[in-house]
Amino acid sequence: MSEQHIKLPEGSIEKTTTTLNLGPTHPATHGVMQNILELDGERIVSAEQTIGYIHRAFEKLAERRPLAQITTLTDRMNYCSSPINNMGWHLTCEKLLGVKTPKRVDYLRVIIMELARISDHLICNSIVGVDAGAYTGFLYVMQYRELIYEIYEEVCGARLTTNIGRIGGFERNFNDIAFQKLEKFLSEYPKVLKEFENLFQRNRIFMERTMGTGAISAERALNYGFTGPNLRAAGVDYDVRVHTPYSSYEDFQFNIPVGTTGDNYDRWLVREKEMWESLSIIEQAYQKVQEFKGAEAEVYHADVPEYYLPPKEDVYTKMEALIYHFKIVMGETEIPKGEVYQAVEGGNGELGFYLISDGGRTPYRLHFRRPCFVYYQAYEELTKGGMLSDAIMTMSSLNLIAGELDA
Amino acid sequence: MARPVSYNLIQKPLEADISIVDMPDGEQGEGFFATKLNSVIGLARKNSIWPLPFATSCCGIEFMATMGSHYDLARFGSERVGFSPRQCDLLMVMGTIAKKMGPVVKQVYLQMAEPRWVMAVGACACSGGIFDTYSVLQGIDQVIPVDVYVPGCPPRPEAIIDGVMRIQDLVGKESLRRRNGEQYKALLESYGIQ
């Protein structure tokens, strides 16, 4: 009679591992990615990743849009630090078109990019805290992300998906209120960051949760194509801002924090120290910007009328401005043929843009080298043999952003 | 020309300590209060909605900002966000839903218990947004019925809060018999949901 009650599936008595679907909808997966884990009790035997739950066909979309309209696509890749993506795209276009930006524009760009980097690292570090059970840190630093959003709003009008800047510079000069808010940020934020650090850095529970889990060696990390804070936590000091400086980064003095073991704790620490470095870069850049006086302080874009829309007053009154405006909007400008690869240091690592132009209005091929996509492959190696709760911490400390994973 | 945005730099004075919701209409007397059951249940439900943030992309970050202390969603009774559909009332779909994700959204919707409401936050959830491509579902109302659409790319936290307030209006005024009625059944049939 007992055989008629329960019918077990074939081979399930002999099976020793459980299959767990850490599915696309899960509080721990920040963004939609799926892991199918084979568990032996609590230990992970193997992990298979499925992505593509938010594949939005950016590369195909980019073949349909003129160069200036692709900036809105780049926003939505790593949406926690969209200004860096935007600036990377503008730098790619400027490399293709041969546009040289003035120094003041470069320094303003550096301010915006470093603010975005702080914003991205704040989210990552506080979410690592939330996954370990500490919600307070997240709520506390969200206040300062709001202040960063207000600075973006003063410059470009949007909070999150900023579409900031244009080919050759910015769409408007930074006004006094933007600088006031920047000063408020620079004066109040160090104290907040110190308090946030005190919550986690030498907190025994946090250290026990994160030390030793999700470790990777430098050779394996390089072989997997890791870049950014994850690679620096493993011990390799590769930073695109130093290797191939763009946007006048060579004028700034900053350190590159490097870890030793590449585990979750090192990644957390590297991001924390990078936030301090970014703060120092912003202070240096702000001082340099204030040194421009008089007419030079009004420069906010390069003088390239072929690619940068002239101001509306000129379009309505002057002939050349009208013609340039028409040519840019209708896509009749001269785009040189060629292929260019430009990389910037995104929040997660080397964000690369490979652009092939055939002289037409839209790119022939645009490929985004997305750092998250590249290092998520290593997730199985990072978590094999560890516990399930460590796998959760590893996933959030890698800073996986689904928009960048799938593009 | 910058508009003078100075309210972010100056602290606003506190006007009142606590705000309480209004009483529904009804007859009051010494020790009793008579009103419609609908209003009381609606009042209780609308001020303690438990949302399920189905955050896929950028709108999810704006939701995190809405949950933060600056734009506090918890004042509307949504303090406890849950990730289990069995325990939640409001499915907030925030972000782009790709065709690969469509069955997952439907599955999550099916797992929710009645009464349930759906809010589509962001242009991608409303209609596909800027992604008119082969891999993106052009709006989640292709797979599940939606109550409130919040447009924006991403919508500001104030807009998300406005969407929650609209849901509160819907919840407060909903008839207790709606979920068993013919019209609702026909709506679910049209989506293939039994």
Added chain:
Amino acid sequence: MLTNDIIKQRLTEKFAEQVSNFEEPYGMLTFEAPVELNLKVLNFLYDDEELKFRFMTDLTAVHFPNDKGRELAVVYHLHNLSDNIRIRFKVFTAIGKPDVYTATGLFSTANWMERETYDFYGINFVGHPNLKRILNVDEMDYFPMRKEFPLEDSTRIDKDDEMFGRGGTLGFGTETARDRQEVISENEKHDETGRPIV
């Protein structure tokens, strides 16, 4: 000091005429090799003590429908971290039989990059441990990034193509797949929705 000229010289010494088409667009040395030799070239660039290209930055593909016999190009971007030199290496293959040897043995990062390239262009990477679709739905039967396929989902009913400036009778100058039938050869015939006819 490693420079582009030294790299070019070493490559031509080792591979003679097989590496060709040396260009330097925007400062990055770009060259091409026959598709059978891609692993040999990658191994040479990896193992050589002077060249040391041990970091693969990117692997992607491009479709050129008008170059018959060489339609699909696989582009490798490599980086020498110690001397800070980048290099671009292309192999071309025909669209009828797009077989390319996999680089996963050498670089673990090529695993997902090749899956993405297969998903978008249909290039068969010989020897890949797990070549299946990664970003699109598994049931998809065509390779969307190829030039003949449209961006939009042709089965959607809520968006009016004419008002969106695509095709229709107003003719805003953007063509759909239907209009480009003349560049598609016999072995790539597709019906009006863009799906391949098998």
